[in-house]
Amino acid sequence: MYVVTAEQMRQLDRETIEGLGIPAIALMENAGRAIAEEIIALCKRQEKVEPAAWNGSREGFHVSGDAALTLGTAAAERWLVLVGKGNNGGDGLVAARHLSEAGIAVTLVYAVPPESLTGEAALQRDAAAAMGLSAVVYGRDRLDIAAYSGILDALLGTGAAGAPRGTYAELIAAANSSGKPIVSADIPSGLDADTGQTHEPCIHASVTVCLAFLKRGLLQYPGAGAAGHIVVRSIGIPSALVRKQGSAVYWLTPAVLRDVLNVDTSRQRSPEGHKGTYGHVLLAGGTLRMSGAGLLASRAALRAGCGLVTWALPRRLLPYAIGSVPELMLAEVGGEEDGSWNKDTAVEVLKLSAERDVTAAGPGLGRFAGDTEWLRSIWEGTDCPLVLDADALNILAETDYRIWTSRRHPVILTPHPGEMARLAGISTVEVQRNRIQLALDYAREYSVTLVLKGAHTVIATPEGQAFINTTGSPAMGTGGAGDVLTGMISGLLAQGLNATQAAAFGVYLHGLAGERASHQRQDPSALMAGDIIEAL
Numbered sequence: 001m002y003v004v005t006a007e008q009m010r011q012l013d014r015e016t017i018e019g020l021g022i023p024a025i026a027l028m029e030n031a032g033r034a035i036a037e038e039i040i041a042l043c044k045r046q047e048k049v050e051p052a053a054w055n056g057s058r059e060g061f062h063v064s065g066d067a068a069l070t071l072g073t074a075a076a077e078r079w080l081v082l083v084g085k086g087n088n089g090g091d092g093l094v095a096a097r098h099l100s101e102a103g104i105a106v107t108l109v110y111a112v113p114p115e116s117l118t119g120e121a122a123l124q125r126d127a128a129a130a131m132g133l134s135a136v137v138y139g140r141d142r143l144d145i146a147a148y149s150g151i152l153d154a155l156l157g158t159g160a161a162g163a164p165r166g167t168y169a170e171l172i173a174a175a176n177s178s179g180k181p182i183v184s185a186d187i188p189s190g191l192d193a194d195t196g197q198t199h200e201p202c203i204h205a206s207v208t209v210c211l212a213f214l215k216r217g218l219l220q221y222p223g224a225g226a227a228g229h230i231v232v233r234s235i236g237i238p239s240a241l242v243r244k245q246g247s248a249v250y251w252l253t254p255a256v257l258r259d260v261l262n263v264d265t266s267r268q269r270s271p272e273g274h275k276g277t278y279g280h281v282l283l284a285g286g287t288l289r290m291s292g293a294g295l296l297a298s299r300a301a302l303r304a305g306c307g308l309v310t311w312a313l314p315r316r317l318l319p320y321a322i323g324s325v326p327e328l329m330l331a332e333v334g335g336e337e338d339g340s341w342n343k344d345t346a347v348e349v350l351k352l353s354a355e356r357d358v359t360a361a362g363p364g365l366g367r368f369a370g371d372t373e374w375l376r377s378i379w380e381g382t383d384c385p386l387v388l389d390a391d392a393l394n395i396l397a398e399t400d401y402r403i404w405t406s407r408r409h410p411v412i413l414t415p416h417p418g419e420m421a422r423l424a425g426i427s428t429v430e431v432q433r434n435r436i437q438l439a440l441d442y443a444r445e446y447s448v449t450l451v452l453k454g455a456h457t458v459i460a461t462p463e464g465q466a467f468i469n470t471t472g473s474p475a476m477g478t479g480g481a482g483d484v485l486t487g488m489i490s491g492l493l494a495q496g497l498n499a500t501q502a503a504a505f506g507v508y509l510h511g512l513a514g515e516r517a518s519h520q521r522q523d524p525s526a527l528m529a530g531d532i533i534e535a536l
C-alpha cells in the first residue's frame with residue numbers, strides 16, 4: 001500500500017482534477033461518503049444487537065439498499081461535526097449530510113465563521129445549510145459537547161501548517177477531553193502529515209479515515225498512536241498516478257512483499273534441497289562479556305532457514321561457546337587475552353568469509369584499537385553481502401566510509417535510533433522526528449540498505465524506496481532483540497534473497513515472531529530475545 005507526503009497528495013489531487021478532468025467536488029463527495037460509512041460502521045460495532053422481531057425479509061424476493069449508509073439505531077446517535085476552513089472541513093460537511101440522511105442527529109461546529117469558507121468547501125456549506133442541518137459557530141454560539149455520542153474531526157488535513165491555532169486548538173482540546181469517540185477525516189487534526197509528530201494539541205482519534213493513500217505521519221509514532229484504527233478509503237484517485245509520480249514508500253504487507261518485492265512468502269523449499277542449497281552465514285561478533293549477542297544472532301540465522309552458520313569468535317571465548325548451540329560451527333580467530341577482538345583478526349575473518357555466502361559483523365563485537373582499519377578490511381575485502389550492526393555501526397559512525405573502496409555486493413546497516421543518531425551526526429530526538437525521510441536520505445547518500453529499527457521500523461534502499469513495517473510489539477524492547485534481527489536478515493540473504501528482500505522480509509518476520517512470542521507469555525513484559533527465535 002502506497003504511503004505519500006502532503007505535497008505528493010496535493011499533486012495527485014491536481015493531476016486527477018486537471019489531468020483526468022474529474023471535478024474536485026466529486027473527490028470531496030467520495031471522501032465525505034467514505035467517512036460517513038466508517039462512522040456508521042463504528043456505530044454498528046458499538047451497538048447492542050437486539051434480536052429483530054420482524055426483520056422485513058421474505059423468502060424469494062430481495063431488494064438490498066445502501067447498507068453502509070443505513071443505521072438501525074440512528075435515533076440514539078448524535079454527532080458533532082467539527083468543520084475547518086479548508087477542504088478537510090468540506091469532507092466533513094459531505095459526511096454530515098450522509099449521516100443526517102441515515103437518521104443521525106448532526107450538529108455542525110464551524111471553527112471559523114462559515115462565510116470564510118471558499119471553493120468546494122463553501123459549496124458544501126451551502127448544501128448543508130439548504131438541507132437544514134443545524135450549525136453553530138464555535139466561540140459565538142453555545143455548545144454542549146457532553147450531549148453528543150460522537151465527534152467527527154474535520155478541522156485540519158494535509159493543508160495544515162504548524163500547531164493548531166485559536167479556535168482550532170480549543171476545539172481539539174475540548175474534543176479530546178470529552179471522552180467521546182472521535183473519527184478523524186484524513187488525519188487527526190494537529191498531526192504533521194509527513195513526519196508523524198503531534199503538535200500541541202492533537203486529536204486522539206478512535207478511527208482515522210485516511211483518504212486515497214496512507215500519509216507518512218500515520219505510520220510513524222507518536223502520530224500512529226494518535227490515529228487509532230486507520231481505514232484507507234479510495235476517493236477516485238487512480239493508483240497509477242502514484243506509480244507515475246515515482247513515489248516509492250510502502251506500508252509493508254504480505255501483498256507488498258509478494259508483488260513489489262517478489263518475495264516468496266510461502267518459503268517453499270525444494271524437495272531436493274540440502275544444507276548447501278540454503279547458504280552459509282559467517283557471523284563475526286561476541287566477546288567474553290557479550291557472548292550472548294553472537295549466540296543469539298547465530299541461532300537466529302539458523303532459525304531463519306539458512307543451511308549453515310559459522311560463528312567467528314575470539315579464542316578465549318571458544319571453550320565457553322562449545323556445545324552451547326550444537327548446530328553451530330565455531331571458528332576461533334585469535335584476539336586478546338581478555339577475550340576481546342583485535343585488528344589482526346581481520347585477516348582470519350576475511351579468510352573465513354571467502355567460503356561463505358554472507359558476512360555479518362557487530363553483535364557483541366565491542367570496540368578495540370584499530371577497529372576502523374579492521375572494519376575497512378572487511379568492507380573492502382569481503383566478496384559477499386555484508387550485514388553490520390551494533391558496534392560495527394559505531395565504528396562506521398566515526399569515519400567517512402564513503403571514501404572506502406566501493407563494493408560489488410550490498411551492505412545492510414541495522415541501527416536502532418541511538419546508533420542512527422551517531423551515524424547521521426544528530427541527536428536521537430532528531431532521528432525520531434522524521435524517521436522515514438532520514439532513512440531515505442541516508443540510504444541514498446551512503447549507498448546502503450538501511451534498517452532504522454524501533455516501533456514501525458523503516459527499511460530504506462539506496463535506490464530511494466522505503467518500506468514501513470508495522471509487525472512487532474513493545475515487548476520486543478529487550479536486550480538482544482536486535483541481534484536476533486541481524487541473524488535473521490543474514491540467514492535470509494544466505495538463502496538467496498537480495499538485500500531489500502532480506503531486510504524487509506526479515507524485519508516483517510522478526511516482528512511477527514515477537515508478537516507470537518509475547519502472546520505465548522502470560523505477561524508480555526516477560527519476553528526475552530531468545531523467545532523471538534523460538535517463535536520463528
Ligand SMILES: NC(=O)C1=CN([C@@H]2O[C@H](COP(=O)(O)OP(=O)(O)OC[C@H]3O[C@@H](n4cnc5c(N)ncnc54)[C@H](OP(=O)(O)O)[C@@H]3O)[C@@H](O)[C@H]2O)[C@@H](O)CC1
Nearest residue numbers: 027031086087088156157158159160161162163164165186
Ligand atoms: N481536491 C482536494 O484537494 C481534496 C482534498 N481533500 C481533503 O482536503 C484536505 C486538504 O485540504 P486543504 O488543502 O484545503 O487544507 P486543510 O487541511 O483542510 O486546512 C487548511 C486550512 O486550515 C487553515 N490552517 C492551516 N494550518 C492551520 C493551523 N495550524 N491552525 C489553524 N488553521 C490552520 C488554513 O487557513 P489559513 O490559515 O490559511 O487562513 C487553511 O485554509 C485533505 O486532508 C482531505 O481531507 C479530499 O477531500 C480530496 C479532495
Ligand SMILES: Nc1ncnc2c1ncn2[C@@H]1O[C@H](COP(=O)(O)OP(=O)(O)O)[C@@H](O)[C@H]1O
Nearest residue numbers: 416453454455472473474476479480481482483
Ligand atoms: N515498541 C516496539 N515495537 C516493535 N518493535 C520493537 C519495539 N521496541 C523494540 N522493537 C524491536 O526490537 C529490536 C531491538 O533492537 P536493538 O535495540 O538493537 O536491541 P539489542 O541491541 O539489545 O539487540 C528492533 O528490531 C526493534 O525494532
Ligand SMILES: [K+]
Nearest residue numbers: 156185187189
Ligand atoms: K482531520
